[in-house]
Amino acid sequence: MQSFQPPRRVLMGPGPSDVSPRVLAALSRPTIGHLDPVFQGLMEDIKSGLQRLFNAPDHACVPLPAPGTAGMEAAIMNLLEPGDRAVIAVNGAFGGRMADMADRAGATVVTVDHEWGTPVDAARVEAALAEAPTKVLAFVHAETSTGVRSDAASLCAVARRHGALSIVDCVTSLGGIAVDVAGWDADLVYSGTQKCLSAPPGLSPIALSKRAQAAISARKTKVRNWLCDFNLLMSYWGGDGGRTYHHTAPINALYGLHEALVVLFEEGQQAAIVRHARLHEALVAGLEGAGLKMLVAPKDRLPQLNTVLVPDGVDEAAVRTHVLANWDLELGAGLGPLKGKVWRIGLMGASATPWHVRLCLTALCEALAAQGFKADVKAALAASDAKLAA
């Protein structure tokens, strides 16, 4: 067993994205104790940073000590008790996962199923909510499996109209498109660090409304998940009342998240959102210049996760293998019904730069040519560059 030295990679899949040297450097700062007064200061700084990031000044915001999936599980497990009714919009892999978890929480689960590649339909969701008293409406803001954006503001409003709490999956949206928790009046929002925040995977920032906190306090049964029990978690992260030992925080990972927040705030959240949008347009122009087509309708596209249809006769996996072998470039494969039918190209955080777009177009055209598909790299780059210059 010898020390591991990772190869150079350019990360343009569905996450993780490229992690900036500043965040990598933060990870390797000396570990201090999780009960150290200085570390408590860091925790407070992260809490207020997350409130700013989510635009959730009145929500309780903390990072869970596990990947984004833990945020999903914590949301479901804390807000649902056996017998509660949950309406879950499913328009990709992650909505389906929420439904599985809600079932494990003992809830009565009603899914509103959509074709993959389409956004959640607020009218159909509202119809499901109107059928019976419902505790929770859960949906995915930015479906990583399809590259589709749903209208979180409308869906949260639907939940409010029917007295349901809203759970919003913002794993892929946060930092790449607007996440406006206060504006949406959302109840429980969670995310991950390895998408548009460009920190390594392993933490799940969450925001919890006062309504959600009251609902958790009013539970009749204990939360089934001890590690993600918000009553315990919030005591550990709590400010005024001191801190109660719960778990041992992943200290160095939190250094990384903190630095990622500093980097993002230096750029400006709005500037980062504009950057994602511009590079998305440049990428799409280039892909279309190369003769490729997108899965998702223009109005529903996520800038940070681009699903590109695999042309007839092209071996999807061979293309990814080619770009990895020849360009150290990681692209994502399709999941579920989209397996073999799309590539997923991420433009997330530090991976959303003109350099990444040009490299990706160059590598992809080369790989397609090797498969006999005529993709004109000059036309692709010209179209992309023109869009960026506009």
Add this chain to the structure above:
Amino acid sequence: MQSFQPPRRVLMGPGPSDVSPRVLAALSRPTIGHLDPVFQGLMEDIKSGLQRLFNAPDHACVPLPAPGTAGMEAAIMNLLEPGDRAVIAVNGAFGGRMADMADRAGATVVTVDHEWGTPVDAARVEAALAEAPTKVLAFVHAETSTGVRSDAASLCAVARRHGALSIVDCVTSLGGIAVDVAGWDADLVYSGTQKCLSAPPGLSPIALSKRAQAAISARKTKVRNWLCDFNLLMSYWGGDGGRTYHHTAPINALYGLHEALVVLFEEGQQAAIVRHARLHEALVAGLEGAGLKMLVAPKDRLPQLNTVLVPDGVDEAAVRTHVLANWDLELGAGLGPLKGKVWRIGLMGASATPWHVRLCLTALCEALAAQGFKADVKAALAASDAKLAA
């Protein structure tokens, strides 16, 4: 919000311990994708490294993507279903936590309570198992809250005699005293990274016997915890049958664990155990030379976690504040019934060196003197040095 620069600290509390520069450097290597073929090689390397570390060649060994508490929760949630009987030995804070989790799993929980500071009594545990058919016996090998070692071999044998599966908490023992999963014939063993492995907190290595795997396969209900559902986790970490996407592994944290394993195997596991034992003897000699007394009887002491009684008239917290302020030295406080009555001094992994012992004795004597307790630092160091030289 500005970049965070941690202060220098010497970590001699109950964990985290000092992280070696090699492990810190590994954390900051560039992030690669969790589905990258090279990363899959790293995962295989970690799996076989953990089998070696646990001495569990026939167990399935993986690191969970969350702190040691996740290992505890995964163990309880995967092996227990509603209505199952669980016997849980409680001789400190972590046995009590297991009982809470087993209750959340819907199990019928029988605790066998012990005075804090004493080891688990195998005869009393056996009596509880004899009362009714029992699915699980759970206990803590090395109680971090008290510094007590229990006899894991005997307790696992008791479980086997009564047809129960054994869950063994080795969070603090692994790497510091012998953990012999095959020799014990234990079923589900979990640990953490921030104790004697001297990696940052955030991962929980576990080992799962074939019996435990069969019991999980035979469950009538789904595991309540999705993230820690071993059926899903093992598919993600699985070798031959390929990998099924589950969560996104905490890549950089796994770089750190891998390097910590390399460091430990370079030293040799037996050599590391001997080192912990020798430095423990040197520390105890020094503490006794300074006029202090230990909580735990000599035969039950953990070398890596030393509980020292606070002398009458000494302000426990003031001493910790003094050594932190003047020596950047972190010592641990007591928990639960031991709060205010003991200090917990860790000698874990990279924090188990003669330098740490001498610094600790020096700082502690100074702080005690400031409280009016006459602690002779020269006598303490002489006693400690003599023990090390012996």
